[in-house]
Amino acid sequence: MKPQRIPFSRRRRTSLILASLTAAALTSGLLVSTGAGAGPEGEQDAAKTELDRVSQPGTTKLVVVHARTRAERVRIVDLGVDATSKVTPRGLEVILHGAQDAQALRDAGFTWSVKVKDLGKLVRANEREDAEYARTTRHSPLPSGRTSYRFLGEYNHEMTALSRRYPALVKPLTLPRRSVEGRRVRGIEITTQPHRVADGKPVFLLMGAHHAREWPSSEHALEYAYDLLQNYRRPGGDPRAKRIVANTRTIIVPVVNPDGFAVSRNAERIGDFSLFDYEMKRKNCEISENTPEEYLGGTCADNPAGRLRGTDLNRNYPGFWGGPGASPTWSSDVYRGDGPGDAPEVDNIRTLISNRQVTTLITNHTYSNLILRPPSISSTGAAPDEPVYEALGARMAAANGYTNQAAFQLYDTSGSTEDWSYWNTGGLGFTFEIGPDEFHPPFRTGVVSEYAGLAPAAGAGTGGNREAFYRMSMATLNDALHSRIIGKAPTNHRLEIRKRFISATSPVLDASGGEGPQR
Numbered sequence: 001m002k003p004q005r006i007p008f009s010r011r012r013r014t015s016l017i018l019a020s021l022t023a024a025a026l027t028s029g030l031l032v033s034t035g036a037g038a039g040p041e042g043e044q045d046a047a048k049t050e051l052d053r054v055s056q057p058g059t060t061k062l063v064v065v066h067a068r069t070r071a072e073r074v075r076i077v078d079l080g081v082d083a084t085s086k087v088t089p090r091g092l093e094v095i096l097h098g099a100q101d102a103q104a105l106r107d108a109g110f111t112w113s114v115k116v117k118d119l120g121k122l123v124r125a126n127e128r129e130d131a132e133y134a135r136t137t138r139h140s141p142l143p144s145g146r147t148s149y150r151f152l153g154e155y156n157h158e159m160t161a162l163s164r165r166y167p168a169l170v171k172p173l174t175l176p177r178r179s180v181e182g183r184r185v186r187g188i189e190i191t192t193q194p195h196r197v198a199d200g201k202p203v204f205l206l207m208g209a210h211h212a213r214e215w216p217s218s219e220h221a222l223e224y225a226y227d228l229l230q231n232y233r234r235p236g237g238d239p240r241a242k243r244i245v246a247n248t249r250t251i252i253v254p255v256v257n258p259d260g261f262a263v264s265r266n267a268e269r270i271g272d273f274s275l276f277d278y279e280m281k282r283k284n285c286e287i288s289e290n291t292p293e294e295y296l297g298g299t300c301a302d303n304p305a306g307r308l309r310g311t312d313l314n315r316n317y318p319g320f321w322g323g324p325g326a327s328p329t330w331s332s333d334v335y336r337g338d339g340p341g342d343a344p345e346v347d348n349i350r351t352l353i354s355n356r357q358v359t360t361l362i363t364n365h366t367y368s369n370l371i372l373r374p375p376s377i378s379s380t381g382a383a384p385d386e387p388v389y390e391a392l393g394a395r396m397a398a399a400n401g402y403t404n405q406a407a408f409q410l411y412d413t414s415g416s417t418e419d420w421s422y423w424n425t426g427g428l429g430f431t432f433e434i435g436p437d438e439f440h441p442p443f444r445t446g447v448v449s450e451y452a453g454l455a456p457a458a459g460a461g462t463g464g465n466r467e468a469f470y471r472m473s474m475a476t477l478n479d480a481l482h483s484r485i486i487g488k489a490p491t492n493h494r495l496e497i498r499k500r501f502i503s504a505t506s507p508v509l510d511a512s513g514g515e516g517p518q519r
């Protein structure tokens with residue numbers, strides 16, 4: 001008989017809960033995101049606190065912490081609690097893990113009201129709803145007709161199938177770096193004569209799943225591929241599809257973070273956001289060099305640091321890396337990574353954008369019904385293209401019903417995708433925070449309704465995200481929103497244009513909140 005393998009969740013849960021009780025007793029009021037002090041010991045304390053925080057006993061709740069101003073929201077984020085990006089007139093939604101979180105908020109003078117009493121129960125209800133929808137629906141109103149969330153293998157399989165079904169319109173794309181666990185990161189390019197990569201057409205890059213648990217972000221990206229291709233081919237299809245496919249190149253990378261996504265999508269559904277609730281994993285699978293030995297070992301899907309192993313890919317981009325709204329602590333859900341842009345999954349996107357004419361970009365996330373644009377941190381000041389940027393965001397917001405604003409207006413988030421891409425390339429990049437609540441709500445509401453613009457989505461009747469993506473593609477066509485460089489080389493010569501740029505980081509914050517030099 002084979003020796004029985006005991007998952008880390010069962011091996012370690014008891015001791016971690018005990019540890020958390022001690023920590024809660026000793027450290028109430030501690031600023032957990034910045035740790036107890038400078039230096040390696042302070043960093044280790046901060047890491048431990050982070051691990052203990054998600055191991056608190058009791059049910060996990062979704063609460064609205066009362067906060068009316070940006071300054072108050074920044075204070076909440078600085079407490080190191082699990083802040084979402086959902087802001088209502090009453091406050092900021094926070095995932096409350098237990099007594100320790102509650103105490104930290106209370107000590108800082110905050111009050112809150114409970115929105116979801118037991119998140120674990122909600123996930124189980126969603127699971128039942130998803131099974132029922134898939135059982136009773138033959139074809140959803142999505143372009144693909146899908147009725148349930150895809151697994152990683154299905155994304156790759158369907159992209160291969162699309163490139164075979166439409167060989168004159170689709171080119172498969174494999175990004176240069178493998179993921180931390182050695183997976184290929186894949187996408188497709190959609191245009192006429194897709195293999196002529198140097199055709200000079202403006203590129204719209206649409207991405208999903210920088211964050212593992214945000215499943216609708218990937219679904220939306222791949223559905224748009226079906227949408228364009230079907231409407232291009234179908235007599236009487238959306239006439240915009242012909243113009244878009246002929247005159248722009250749409251690059252779709254549905255799963256930027258395949259390791260994290262596979263962990264989340266394949267996990268047992270617990271739904272309480274605890275340490276071993278791998279379904280709620282956010283980051284990639286990189287093991288930080290700051291990780292103490294006791295948290296090494298195991299696999300990304302089963303290890304002593306649980307879902308908190310990894311780098312937050314949307315805090316790892318090198319532009320303004322290391323600043324506010326990202327954590328220097330390896331176990332934090334918003335860990336910025338060991339160095340600027342060091343995650344291979346981030347390097348992939350950076351290389352792609354640096355080598356192609358990406359004039360427009362949407363990176364899908366969940367949730368909060370937001371369209372976000374740079375700046376992502378307040379200290380950089382307004383984008384020079386702010387009027388154009390704001391207007392384009394507003395055109396898309398009119399379709400999906402989301403709030404159109406600059407990212408820093410929520411709170412600071414350094415190291416985000418479009419804050420790097422915009423300031424370095426000038427391409428107009430946006431983050432979509434899809435849906436009003438939950439990282440992966442029931443498929444019918446979180447994907448079908450949000451994409452197609454059906455009730456109960458905010459974009460019901462105005463086109464939803466489908467229409468928002470079409471408007472972004474039409475903006476990609478618009479010569480007023482980008483420049484073209486046209487040149488001629490003498491016969492038998494080749495003309496090459498290069499741009500070199502170096503992006504500075506923020507003054508790099510340390511574990512005590514002190515500012516170090518820029519890198």
Ligand SMILES: [Zn+2]
Pocket residue numbers: 210211214314365366
């Ligand atoms: Zn996200």
